[in-house]
Amino acid sequence: MASEGDNRAAFTIQAGYCRAMDAPVTTRIAEVLATALDRDGATGRAVLDWPKEPIADALALRLIGGLHALHRTGADAALSRVFSGETTDAGAVAAALKAVMVRYDAALLPWLDGPPQTNEAGRSAGLMTGLLQLCARYGPRVELLEIGSSAGLNLLIDCYRFDLGGVAAGPADAAVTIRPEWRGVVPPAVPVEIVGVRGVDIAPVDVTDPAQAARLEAYVWIDNVERQERLARTIALVRAHGVTLEAGDAADWIEARLAEPQEAGVTRVLMHSVVWQYIPADRRDRIRVAMDAAGARATADRPLGWVMMEPNRDLHRHEVRVRGWPGERPMELVALTHAHGAWVEGLPAPFETRDYVMRRGAYEGA
Numbered sequence: 001m002a003s004e005g006d007n008r009a010a011f012t013i014q015a016g017y018c019r020a021m022d023a024p025v026t027t028r029i030a031e032v033l034a035t036a037l038d039r040d041g042a043t044g045r046a047v048l049d050w051p052k053e054p055i056a057d058a059l060a061l062r063l064i065g066g067l068h069a070l071h072r073t074g075a076d077a078a079l080s081r082v083f084s085g086e087t088t089d090a091g092a093v094a095a096a097l098k099a100v101m102v103r104y105d106a107a108l109l110p111w112l113d114g115p116p117q118t119n120e121a122g123r124s125a126g127l128m129t130g131l132l133q134l135c136a137r138y139g140p141r142v143e144l145l146e147i148g149s150s151a152g153l154n155l156l157i158d159c160y161r162f163d164l165g166g167v168a169a170g171p172a173d174a175a176v177t178i179r180p181e182w183r184g185v186v187p188p189a190v191p192v193e194i195v196g197v198r199g200v201d202i203a204p205v206d207v208t209d210p211a212q213a214a215r216l217e218a219y220v221w222i223d224n225v226e227r228q229e230r231l232a233r234t235i236a237l238v239r240a241h242g243v244t245l246e247a248g249d250a251a252d253w254i255e256a257r258l259a260e261p262q263e264a265g266v267t268r269v270l271m272h273s274v275v276w277q278y279i280p281a282d283r284r285d286r287i288r289v290a291m292d293a294a295g296a297r298a299t300a301d302r303p304l305g306w307v308m309m310e311p312n313r314d315l316h317r318h319e320v321r322v323r324g325w326p327g328e329r330p331m332e333l334v335a336l337t338h339a340h341g342a343w344v345e346g347l348p349a350p351f352e353t354r355d356y357v358m359r360r361g362a363y364e365g366a
Helices: 004-020 024-036 042-048 059-073 077-084 090-103 105-112 121-138 210-218 225-241 250-258 281-297
Strands: 141-147 161-164 167-169 181-184 193-201 245-247 267-273 304-312 317-325 332-337 343-346
Touching: 004 024, 004 042, 004 059, 024 059, 024 077, 024 090, 042 059, 042 105, 059 077, 059 090, 059 105, 059 210, 077 090, 090 105, 121 141, 121 161, 121 167, 121 225, 121 267, 121 304, 121 317, 121 332, 121 343, 141 250, 193 250, 210 225, 250 281, 267 281, 281 304, 281 317
Parallel strands: 141 193, 141 267, 181 343, 193 245, 267 304
Antiparallel strands: 161 167, 304 317, 317 332, 332 343
């Protein structure tokens, strides 16, 4: 059970992630909250008395998201000066935050009720890097099954244009181009034909609802102007084209999808990014068992793949890992990436071969 000290420390840890990702305003807010939080309002008390694991629960980002949303409404001038970077003195920042948390207590408290929805289209760069490895192995045609889809922005992976170190994928006339800074070895320059994309989330975000879209936007840090602009474009794409996104349990959904008939000549691929920590351990085990069983049934004509982009908290980076069936090759680490896809580093073969290990207290800075 977490203590008040643990809960305050979560904000300091979050500040470290924000600093590493060049987000000075959000860094300052997290640092100040670590000491400025008090029990004058229900929100402050709920944060300080948080009973579960505060880092795994992204406690700091829940509160910062609520404060950012309040700033975006223009409700409090002092708060907006903090988020704009105009107010930088720690004492002045603390005074503004403490006052806001009392004045807008009722508005902020619900932001603690659920984890941040940090759906980020830039993460598709890491997922596409993994998909290219599978397409080099099994052929171009893939059917994608995503768990933890949030608002479904990565379900539009077939609509984006990718430039991955000069390796192109996706439609040339796409409305959104994803071009991360590329480091290291480029992925295989092979064709990709995505024949279907479906997703599931325990609590999908419907960005056709302005209120839900605004909530998603509030979780993008104020410092990340490029992400904010990309989010606006991808929300417009979802509204224009729609996505196949269901509400449900990830393990139930994957078991059902893997039991469905598979088209010949198509690789069925499970993909996910920054979601594994949110899935209960028993559900993660069921997904592993279901994938192993489906992998045992896979054939050269109906292959199976798994592409994940999940965080390595020890090294403050994210890892793209790939596994495919049929074949005896275990999960392979093919690339490293920034949490939001700002850069991708392709790794040389032979790849590290071990399954992804989720460490205690895992949470990247959204």
